[in-house]
Amino acid sequence: MNDYLKHIISEALQRLYPDLELPEVVLEKPRIAEHGDLATNVAMTLAKPLRKPPRAIAEELVNTLNYDAGQLEGIEIAGPGFINFRFAPNWLYTALKGALEQGETYGKGRQLAGKRYQVEFVSANPTGPLTVGHGRNAVLGDTVARLYEWVGADVDREYYFNNAGRQMRVLGNSVAVRYQQLLGREVDLPEGSYEGEYIVDIARTLIEEHKDAFIDQPDHLIFKETAERVIFDDISRTLDRMNIRMNTYFNENDLYENGSIDDVLKRLDEKGLTYKEDGALWFKTTSFGKEKDTVLVKSSGEPTYRLPDIAYHAHKLDRGYDVCVDIFGADHIATYPDVLSALGVLGYDQNRVDVLVYQFVTIVMDGKPFKMSTRKANFVTLDELMDEVGSDVTRFFFLMRSPGTHLEFDIAQAKESGEKNPVFYLQYAHARIKSIMRKVEETMQFDGEVDLPLLQHETEIKLMKDLLDFPHWVISAAMSKEPHRLINYLNDVAAGFHKFYHDCRIMGEEAKLAQARIALLTGVATVMANGLTILGIDAPDRM
RNA sequence: GCGCCCGUAGCUCAACUGGAUAGAGCAACUGCCUUCUAAGCAGUAGGUUACAGGUUCGAGCCCUGUCGGGCGUACCA
Numbered sequence: 001m002n003d004y005l006k007h008i009i010s011e012a013l014q015r016l017y018p019d020l021e022l023p024e025v026v027l028e029k030p031r032i033a034e035h036g037d038l039a040t041n042v043a044m045t046l047a048k049p050l051r052k053p054p055r056a057i058a059e060e061l062v063n064t065l066n067y068d069a070g071q072l073e074g075i076e077i078a079g080p081g082f083i084n085f086r087f088a089p090n091w092l093y094t095a096l097k098g099a100l101e102q103g104e105t106y107g108k109g110r111q112l113a114g115k116r117y118q119v120e121f122v123s124a125n126p127t128g129p130l131t132v133g134h135g136r137n138a139v140l141g142d143t144v145a146r147l148y149e150w151v152g153a154d155v156d157r158e159y160y161f162n163n164a165g166r167q168m169r170v171l172g173n174s175v176a177v178r179y180q181q182l183l184g185r186e187v188d189l190p191e192g193s194y195e196g197e198y199i200v201d202i203a204r205t206l207i208e209e210h211k212d213a214f215i216d217q218p219d220h221l222i223f224k225e226t227a228e229r230v231i232f233d234d235i236s237r238t239l240d241r242m243n244i245r246m247n248t249y250f251n252e253n254d255l256y257e258n259g260s261i262d263d264v265l266k267r268l269d270e271k272g273l274t275y276k277e278d279g280a281l282w283f284k285t286t287s288f289g290k291e292k293d294t295v296l297v298k299s300s301g302e303p304t305y306r307l308p309d310i311a312y313h314a315h316k317l318d319r320g321y322d323v324c325v326d327i328f329g330a331d332h333i334a335t336y337p338d339v340l341s342a343l344g345v346l347g348y349d350q351n352r353v354d355v356l357v358y359q360f361v362t363i364v365m366d367g368k369p370f371k372m373s374t375r376k377a378n379f380v381t382l383d384e385l386m387d388e389v390g391s392d393v394t395r396f397f398f399l400m401r402s403p404g405t406h407l408e409f410d411i412a413q414a415k416e417s418g419e420k421n422p423v424f425y426l427q428y429a430h431a432r433i434k435s436i437m438r439k440v441e442e443t444m445q446f447d448g449e450v451d452l453p454l455l456q457h458e459t460e461i462k463l464m465k466d467l468l469d470f471p472h473w474v475i476s477a478a479m480s481k482e483p484h485r486l487i488n489y490l491n492d493v494a495a496g497f498h499k500f501y502h503d504c505r506i507m508g509e510e511a512k513l514a515q516a517r518i519a520l521l522t523g524v525a526t527v528m529a530n531g532l533t534i535l536g537i538d539a540p541d542r543m
Numbered sequence: 544g545c546g547c548c549c550g551u552a553g554c555u556c557a558a559c560u561g562g563a564u565a566g567a568g569c570a571a572c573u574g575c576c577u578u579c580u581a582a583g584c585a586g587u588a589g590g591u592u593a594c595a596g597g598u599u600c601g602a603g604c605c606c607u608g609u610c611g612g613g614c615g616u617a618c619c620a
Contacts (some may be wrong), residue, residue, distance in 0.1 A: 079563045298618040
C-alpha cells in the first residue's frame with residue numbers, strides 16, 4: 001500500500017510540475033486515527049520551491065491523483081497541508097488474510113537477506129559471574145541479533161575475551177590464596193584481590209581434584225586456568241538461562257598467535273601513521289582530529305587494549321562479515337573512533353562496523369544507587385535475579401527502555417513486581433486468546449470459508465490495522481537497533497486485544513461472526529507470539 | 544578545561560529521527576465480574592518537554608548559549 005501510494009503521488013507530481021525535481025515522498029501513519037491510515041506532507045515540503053501555499057498544492061495534487069477506488073476510500077486535505085489517505089475496508093481484509101496465511105513467519109523481512117552479520121557482545125573477561133550490570137549488554141546484543149535474523153540476515157553471535165591481562169593474574173592469585181587458606185596456611189588476601197565467595201568455591205574444587213599438590217606453588221597456572229574454566233562454565237550457563245547462545249568465543253590471544261597484531265602494526269607503519277617516542281609506539285590519532293596521539297604499545301613492550309581492538313575488528317572483517325556490530329556501554333565509546341580511523345587507514349570500509357552504545361544501568365537497592373564491583377564482590381548476579389523473577393522478566397526489563405537513556409533497575413521493585421510486571425500484560429494477552437481458542441474448540445463448530453468482512457466493530461478495525469503494522473515495526477526496531485520499539489508496538493496490540501475482549505464476544509455469537517473473530521484472534525496471537533519470540537521471551541498458552 | 548550522552552506528569556519511561564491535540568505504566572481517586580482468564584476494561588486528576596534565544600509552513604527532536612546529571616578525556620581494561 002505504501003509503495004502504491006508513493007507511486008501514484010510521484011506520478012501525479014510529475015504530470016503537474018514536469019520541471020520540478022521530484023522530492024522523496026514520505027508516507028507515515030498519523031498519530032491520530034481520525035487523520036486516516038497514511039498521510040503525506042509533500043505539499044508542505046513543496047511549498048517553498050513552488051512558492052505556493054501548501055494547501056493549494058495539496059488540492060492540485062489530489063485533483064490530478066489517479067487512484068483505484070477499490071483500494072482507497074477517501075483522500076482529504078487537512079491541517080496545514082497534510083494529505084490523508086483512508087484505505088478501503090476491502091484492502092484491510094485482504095491484507096489480514098495474507099498475514100494469517102504467513103503464520104509464524106508473519107513479520108519476517110528480506111531487508112538484509114544474503115548479508116552476513118556478526119554481533120559481538122557480553123565480552124566480559126572471565127573474572128567472575130555475570131552481574132545485572134552485564135545484563136543490558138547481553139540482552140540487547142542477543143535481541144539485536146534476533147532482529148537481524150528476522151529481517152533476513154545470517155547472524156553470528158560472538159563473545160570476545162582476554163585471559164592474559166593483569167586482572168586474570170590477580171584472579172589466579174586470589175584463588176591460590178584461598179586454596180592455601182583452606183588448607184590451613186596463614187596467608188592474607190592481598191589488597192585488590194577478588195573477594196567473592198565463588199573464588200573460595202573454585203579453590204575447594206581444586207582441593208577435591210588435587211588435594212594439596214599445589215600448596216607450595218601459588219604461581220602455578222592451574223589456579224588461573226581452573227578459575228577461567230569454572231567461571232566460563234558459569235557464564236555460559238547463565239547466558240543459556242537467558243536464551244542466549246553464542247556461536248563463538250574469541251580469545252584475544254589468538255590475534256597475537258595468528259599474526260594479526262603484527263600485521264596491523266606493519267600496515268599502519270607503512271602508511272606512516274605510527275612513530276616511537278619515550279620507548280612507546282604511538283598512533284597518530286591527531287591526524288584524525290583527536291587532541292592527542294594514542295599509545296599502541298607501551299614502553300614495557302605490552303600493547304594497550306586499543307591495538308588488539310583494531311586487529312580484532314580487522315580480523316572480523318577479513319572473516320567475511322558484511323557488517324560487524326559491537327554492543328557496548330557508554331564507558332567504551334572512546335575506543336570506537338580510534339578503531340574506525342585505523343580500519344579506514346587499513347583500507348576497510350568503515351560502514352562495515354556498527355556500534356550500539358547503551359547508557360549505563362543504575363542499580364537501585366534499598367532506594368539508593370548501588371555501585372557494583374566484581375572485585376569487591378558486592379554485586380547482584382544475573383542468576384540471582386533470574387532466581388527471583390525468571391528470565392522473561394529479566395530480558396524484558398533490559399529491553400523495555402531505549403538503549404540511549406539511562407536505565408534505572410530497582411532490584412527490590414523487580415523482585416516485588418513479579419506478577420504485575422509489564423511483561424505479563426503481553427503474555428497475558430497471548431494466554432487469554434489461547435484460552436478462548438480452547439473453549440471455542442470444545443463448544444463450537446465452523447464450516448465453510450471465513451467471512452472476514454463481518455469484522456466491522458470499531459475495536460476490530462483498530463486491531464486489524466495494528467496487526468498489519470507488525471512488519472514495519474520489526475524493520476524499524478532492527479534498523480535502529482532499538483528493540484524497545486517492538487515492545488511499545490506489542491503493548492499497543494495487547495491493549496487493543498484486551499479492549500476487544502470487553503467489547504466483543506465470541507461464544508454465544510452467531511457462528512459466522514464467531515468464526516471471523518477467531519480468525520482475527522489467530523492473527524493477534526500470531527503477532528504476539530512472533531513478537532515475543534524476537535524478544536526471546538516465552539509466549540505461554542496459559543497463565 | 545575539552546569531548547560524547549542525557550534532562551518530558553509525583554516516580555520510571557514513550558513519542559517510529561522535523562509533523563497535526565506530547566502518550567503509557569506505576570502511585571492517587573471513581574466505576575465495571577451469575578456469560579470466552581479482573582494478571583483485564585472504562586473514566587478522573589496530573590505538563591511552560593530544565594532555562595533563554597534562533598532556524599521554518601511546523602521544534603520535545605535541528606543550531607547557539609546557560610544550568611543540572613552520567614561517561615570519557617591513561618604508557619588501566
